[in-house]
Amino acid sequence: MKKDIKINDLIVKSGEKISRIITVPGTTYELPITVINGVEDGKVFLATAGVHGCEYPGIQALVELAQEIEPEEVYGAIIFIQAVNSPALYGRRAYICPADEENKNYNHISPGNKNGTTAERVSAFIFDEIVPQCDFHVDMHSGDIVEDLEEFIAVCATEDDAMRDFCIEVAKHTCFTHRIISHGRRELYNSSAIDRGVPGLLFERGGQGILNWDEVERDKDDIISICQSLEILGGEPYDNSDGQIFYPRHYWDEAHHTGLFYKFVETGDEVKKGQKLGEIRDIFGNLLEEITAVYDGRIKISNNTMGVSKGDDTFMYGNTRESD
Numbered sequence: 417m418k419k420d421i422k423i424n425d426l427i428v429k430s431g432e433k434i435s436r437i438i439t440v441p442g443t444t445y446e447l448p449i450t451v452i453n454g455v456e457d458g459k460v461f462l463a464t465a466g467v468h469g470c471e472y473p474g475i476q477a478l479v480e481l482a483q484e485i486e487p488e489e490v491y492g493a494i495i496f497i498q499a500v501n502s503p504a505l506y507g508r509r510a511y512i513c514p515a516d517e518e519n520k521n522y523n524h525i526s527p528g529n530k531n532g533t534t535a536e537r538v539s540a541f542i543f544d545e546i547v548p549q550c551d552f553h554v555d556m557h558s559g560d561i562v563e564d565l566e567e568f569i570a571v572c573a574t575e576d577d578a579m580r581d582f583c584i585e586v587a588k589h590t591c592f593t594h595r596i597i598s599h600g601r602r603e604l605y606n607s608s609a610i611d612r613g614v615p616g617l618l619f620e621r622g623g624q625g626i627l628n629w630d631e632v633e634r635d636k637d638d639i640i641s642i643c644q645s646l647e648i649l650g651g652e653p654y655d656n657s658d659g660q661i662f663y664p665r666h667y668w669d670e671a672h673h674t675g676l677f678y679k680f681v682e683t684g685d686e687v688k689k690g691q692k693l694g695e696i697r698d699i700f701g702n703l704l705e706e707i708t709a710v711y712d713g714r715i716k717i718s719n720n721t722m723g724v725s726k727g728d729d730t731f732m733y734g735n736t737r738e739s740d
Contacts, residue, residue: 421451421460421493423545428453431487440541443534445515447541450482450496458492459551459646462614463639464542464604465497467522467555468511469504473622474556477635485649492648495546500538500604508625510560513538523600526607539604547608552586552646553616555605556635559623563729564683564720567631568594568663570618572609573601579615587617588660589645589653590638594716596663596734617642624720663734666716670727671696673704677724679731685715693731696724711735 418430424441428434428451435450463481465474478498485494499505501522503515512519516535525532527547528539547553559565569592571583580597587595598618600606605616619638622631637654644653671677679694681687687709696705713733724730 418453418455418457421453421495421549423449423451423495423549424541426451428493431455433485433487435482440538442530443537445534445538446502447500447538448498448502450478450498452482452485452487452490452494452496454487454490454492454494454648456491458490458648460493460495460549461643461646461648462495462546462550462553462608463497463556464500464553465556466499466501466505467604468557468560469499469501469506470508470510470561470625471556471558471622472625472627473558473631473635474619475499475505476627476632477556477639480632481636481639489649491650492551494643494648495550497542497546500542508561510562523603526602526604527611542604543607543612547612547614550608550614552642553605553608553614554619554639554642555603555616556619556621558621558631559717561625562719562721563623563717565620565623565717566594566684566715567621568592568596568716568734570596570598570620572616572618573598573606574609574615576609579609583615583617586615586642586645588657589641589655591634591654591656592619592621592638593659593661594663594734595660596666599666620717661736663714663736664738666732666734667710667713668729669693669707669731671705671724671730672726673698674725675699675704676722677719677730679718681715681718681731683715683718686713687715687733688712707731709733712737
């Protein structure tokens with residue numbers, strides 16, 4: 417007999433689809449969730465969006481997919497969390513969780529702490545109650561309201577070679593042109609792999625707080641294709657084996673000063689080692705910092721705000737060679 421999906425007090429039986437708000441234990445925090453429990457056995461797929469509240473295409477993609485996919489189509493189960501950080505979505509706040517006592521960023525605290533701050537408790541709930549039931553996790557991001565981004569897919573930062581190779585093969589069933597291996601640790605999908613042994617991928621598509629409907633459709637198509645590759649949905653997955661460019665290394669540049677940020681290159685530009693990418697000046701126009709490329713690469717993300725604080729990301733660029 418096919419098993420139920422149980423998340424806190426939510427029980428979804430075989431052949432059922434339920435969308436509802438869950439209150440995270442020990443908090444008043446409301447987490448939107450849809451569970452589509454198929455009739456036939458199979459893998460359990462998890463997709464999360466809205467970890468950063470102004471990253472809209474992934475949120476909308478899950479809103480639509482939760483309405484469109486029916487249990488009769490599913491082998492196994494599909495779990496969607498449409499907006500992990502709904503307080504930031506409704507409050508239009510970049511990066512942080514405004515409901516958290518310390519304004520923490522979900523991507524810095526996984527797998528959370530059930531006795532910690534509000535955001536840490538929400539994160540712990542996801543990793544203790546939901547992720548262990550799953551076989552694959554996709555976390556859907558964009559460039560938030562402060563970033564211009566050229567879309568790419570990232571493979572989880574696991575040290576398990578077999579898991580990494582599996583994730584790379586799954587990533588090839590998406591229409592992303594560019595692929596990287598993550599260097600991160602505390603992001604949701606990385607923590608799923610590292611702390612819970614659940615392979616995962618990161619979508620980065622969209623940015624600047626814009627709801628682009630073409631990006632929503634590509635997100636939806638890629639989620640469906642991944643589920644097809646995992647045999648959770650019927651049909652043939654997209655094959656992008658020959659069309660994906662791999663960046664074995666990428667570099668994040670952070671501001672070393674608080675001040676006014678000016679960039680001299682744009683997202684998607686090819687840059688050379690030593691090239692001046694931007695600068696930071698104080699409020700009186702005095703130069704504080706010049707930002708130069710540490711190696712040849714392609715700009716994947718660039719900050720689009722004038723004001724920056726020390727520690728803020730300014731650029732991320734990737735290189736298709738492992739070394740110069």
